[in-house]
Amino acid sequence: MNVKTVLILLVLALATIFALVCVLLTRGRAPSTCQHRPPAQDDTDDDRSLVFADLTPEEMVQVVRYLQRNLGVQLVDASRAKPSDNCIASVDVQIPAKAEVLRFLDGGGTRPPREALAVLYFGNQAQELRKAPRFLTACCQSDGTDLAPLVTAPPGFKSGDRMTWFVLFHNVPGTGYYLSPVGLEVLVDHKDLQVSRWHLRQVFYNGQYFASTGELEEKFLANSLEVVRIEKPQADAVLGSLRPRQLPDPPQPLQYEPQGPRYSVRDNHITFQGWSIAFGIKPSSGPRLFDIRYRGERIVYELSLQEAVAMYGSNCPGGMSTRYLDGSFGMGRFAYELVRGLDCPYTATYVDRHYLSFYYGGLRKNTLVIRAISTLINYDYVWDFMFHGNGALEVRMHATGYISSSFFHDRGVNYGNRVGPHTLGTMHLHNIHYKVDLDVDGQLNSVETQDMEYELVKAPWSMQNTIERLYLRRKELQKEDEAAFILSAPMPRYISFASSKSNKWGHSRSYRIQIVSFAGEHLPISSPMERSISWGRYKLAVTRRKEEEPTSTSIYNQNDPWTPTVAFADFINNETIANQDLVAWISVGFLHVPHAEDVPNTATVGTGVGFFLRPYNYFDEDPSVDSPDSVYFSSEQDVAGCKNNPLACLPTTATCAPQLPPFHYGGF
Numbered sequence: 001m002n003v004k005t006v007l008i009l010l011v012l013a014l015a016t017i018f019a020l021v022c023v024l025l026t027r028g029r030a031p032s033t034c035q036h037r038p039p040a041q042d043d044t045d046d047d048r049s050l051v052f053a054d055l056t057p058e059e060m061v062q063v064v065r066y067l068q069r070n071l072g073v074q075l076v077d078a079s080r081a082k083p084s085d086n087c088i089a090s091v092d093v094q095i096p097a098k099a100e101v102l103r104f105l106d107g108g109g110t111r112p113p114r115e116a117l118a119v120l121y122f123g124n125q126a127q128e129l130r131k132a133p134r135f136l137t138a139c140c141q142s143d144g145t146d147l148a149p150l151v152t153a154p155p156g157f158k159s160g161d162r163m164t165w166f167v168l169f170h171n172v173p174g175t176g177y178y179l180s181p182v183g184l185e186v187l188v189d190h191k192d193l194q195v196s197r198w199h200l201r202q203v204f205y206n207g208q209y210f211a212s213t214g215e216l217e218e219k220f221l222a223n224s225l226e227v228v229r230i231e232k233p234q235a236d237a238v239l240g241s242l243r244p245r246q247l248p249d250p251p252q253p254l255q256y257e258p259q260g261p262r263y264s265v266r267d268n269h270i271t272f273q274g275w276s277i278a279f280g281i282k283p284s285s286g287p288r289l290f291d292i293r294y295r296g297e298r299i300v301y302e303l304s305l306q307e308a309v310a311m312y313g314s315n316c317p318g319g320m321s322t323r324y325l326d327g328s329f330g331m332g333r334f335a336y337e338l339v340r341g342l343d344c345p346y347t348a349t350y351v352d353r354h355y356l357s358f359y360y361g362g363l364r365k366n367t368l369v370i371r372a373i374s375t376l377i378n379y380d381y382v383w384d385f386m387f388h389g390n391g392a393l394e395v396r397m398h399a400t401g402y403i404s405s406s407f408f409h410d411r412g413v414n415y416g417n418r419v420g421p422h423t424l425g426t427m428h429l430h431n432i433h434y435k436v437d438l439d440v441d442g443q444l445n446s447v448e449t450q451d452m453e454y455e456l457v458k459a460p461w462s463m464q465n466t467i468e469r470l471y472l473r474r475k476e477l478q479k480e481d482e483a484a485f486i487l488s489a490p491m492p493r494y495i496s497f498a499s500s501k502s503n504k505w506g507h508s509r510s511y512r513i514q515i516v517s518f519a520g521e522h523l524p525i526s527s528p529m530e531r532s533i534s535w536g537r538y539k540l541a542v543t544r545r546k547e548e549e550p551t552s553t554s555i556y557n558q559n560d561p562w563t564p565t566v567a568f569a570d571f572i573n574n575e576t577i578a579n580q581d582l583v584a585w586i587s588v589g590f591l592h593v594p595h596a597e598d599v600p601n602t603a604t605v606g607t608g609v610g611f612f613l614r615p616y617n618y619f620d621e622d623p624s625v626d627s628p629d630s631v632y633f634s635s636e637q638d639v640a641g642c643k644n645n646p647l648a649c650l651p652t653t654a655t656c657a658p659q660l661p662p663f664h665y666g667g668f
Contacts, residue, residue: 051096051101051105051111052268052278052279052290053267053268054268054280059114060091063091071120074086087120088118089120090283090284090330091117091119092116092119093115093280096113097112098301098302119283128186131212131213135216135217138220138227138229139228139229140182140184142182147169147170147182148169148177149166149168150166150167150318151166152167154323163191164187165186165321166185167319169181169182170182172233175240175242175243176240179240183205183206183228185204185205185317186200186202186204186213187317188200188201203215204317204318206227206228209460248646254346255346261347274294277290277291277292277293281332281335282332283333284331284333285331287304287305287332288302288304289303290302307326307327308326308327309323309324312470313469313470313471313472317459320467339631341647346650366389367386367389368387369387370385370386371383378401378402378404379400379402380399380400380401380601381397381400384396384397389623389624390624391618392612392613396609397432397610398604399590399592400601400603400607402600402601403594403599403602404428405425405594406423406424407422407423407424408424416594417596419598425595427591427592427593428591429519429520429590429592430590430609431519431522431588432588433585433586434587434611436584437545438497438511439581440497440509440510441509442501444499444579444580444581446497446508446578446579446582447476447495447496447498448475448496448498448508449474450475450496451472451492451493451494452470454469454470456468457469480573480577481572481574483542484538484541484572487521487522487538487587495513495540497584503617503619505617510615510617512615513586514611514613515586516608516610516611517539517609518590519588523536528562531567531569532560532562533553533557534567534568535585535587537569539586541568541572542582542583542585543572543577544575544576544577545580545581549571549583551566552571553566553568554566571585588610590607590609633645
């Protein structure tokens, strides 16, 4: 082990749980009576992929010992570290330079030495809430010790600032506290390296700012503060609980491998039907793949997650100032254990991470799919209508089959790609039109749109500074012309059919239309035949429902597109759409430039387009919480017991081979 690189990052962390984690590759399969065949081994299945491998536990120990002996400060084991202690937050492999790796992989060079990267934390946490005991009792039924702080980021407005807002929540064991704010937020100045000099700069409560918790307490005692008294939530009734509300159903459908897996996992190397991949997880940025090859040829040297950003908007200081760059927290370090049979198929191969977990809640995704496949001359269209357990409906189309072609000559490549000796795969558009007659909580609906804007405002707690605050722009559309969204024009990100009735929280019961499409340009309106497919002008159009407008096209439009029997554009005549029986007309599609891999048939991968109809404040909470497929267990339970975890019953209830119906096909 040649440890050449050690990076020490000093971070002032006020509320952080430290855990030193390591990666172990395992193949934990139970014995089976089925006759399994070993997966075919690829020629590239050797130990060269270990140049990208995550650190082994033994290497991690070497790094820790190196730091303990050479850093010059006392390091406390992460599992026992207090906020005031120094500890190792993470240790990761340092991937060698690409040129060095390629000399080893492709040029017969020597194996690069193994290097490590370590991140250390030094921090403390100030106790400030003790100065407002009676206010805390009144507002939150708390003494402050049972409130959970959520850190915001970044810590200020400019380089050098070290002031962080902490948002306080009721902390209920066994559920996420993120849905139980108490209305109290504190701004802590932690710029000084001496923890004793850290101090609370401001306090925010229920729309008001205070100089200190002492002032907050004084205002409360003087009855000049409006207090929202929040009862401390109970574990069995807290908002957002993942605890099952129904008894489990019989075991869910299982993915079955009649002769064992058709892939191979060896150390950090996977092979599957011509593919070869080296994989790992970086503590900061998460999953990463290296040396991806297909049929022995490298396609990608590195494919890695880099960053995930979450930007928030609110009229509370913590929410309006939060810009999370999740790589700083550790997307790999917090990649928690996958639950067998729930997060992935039961028989999958798992990469284990060791961490401290308190509870787990999840839901098996079972979706009802209604499918039909149409063959129109050369093309096959796969039509899917999918019904999800949370009340969402998904509509999706995949295009496959044979491409249409022309004789290749002259400048044919201006119109596609050559795919055979004399064959030009001709470019073309696929556009699909759907009618969606939504009745959301009744026949009479309105169309509401929502989208984001930034507004430049002075920070209420620091008026000399400004902040780009994210806010929500809402609008109710009144006329058909407003709700006819041209294909090439921007469209609000949220469009919903809304009822005049409200849910428990005062919002209109609605269903959102979410379109997934990569459509090409529509035929110019000046074209003599454009009116026959004028529905293609719009990615979405909402009209009043009329019996005399049952379809957007006609079977006669094909033979006389110049004088179409039905011209959809005529449906849109600026009638009112507020509180009416409405129809959504949705267009989806994609541009297809055929290429060599479309022979013999176009693959369905990447050709899927469609839309979702998703409940948006239609319910009071996610209705799938009532699903019998939900799973919940905690560290205090026996997760191997069927009573606590129905997934644990699968090994005894599942048979080796299912009873399959006889194969039959009468499509000819």
